[in-house]
Amino acid sequence: MAPTTAYLFVPGTTLEPLLSLATLGISHPEPTSVGWGDLERVMATVESMTPETSWALGERFTTADIVFGGLLDFASRFGWMEPTQKVAAYVDRIRARPAYQATHAGFG
Secondary structure, eight states: OOOHHHHHHHIIIIIHHHHHHHHTTOOOSOGGGSSSOOHHHHHHHHHHHSOSSSBTTBSSOOHHIIIIIHHHHHHHHTTSOOOOHHHHHHHHHHHTSHHHHHHSTTOO
16 A cells, blocks of 8 residues: 555646646657656556555545545546556446435446
């Protein structure tokens, strides 16, 4: 399990910038000069942070799942990334929550 703060900061400082650029067809000429590195390393980080079962920090759904899982949901839904089986299963658990369904009605 990654440190709690990683689930709050990696999505906005690492995953979103890289995927935003990749979606636009822009690759940084020198990945080591940016805070997130290259796609392969970022996706390895995502994979290592994604829980096999339950939630990011254990048995309870927390803000970490809203921030980290929410970005994985968005990125998967809009084709920014092709989720691995583990990431897809985690996102499916999030989407199955009643609160998610209530707030995302109408999202295919």
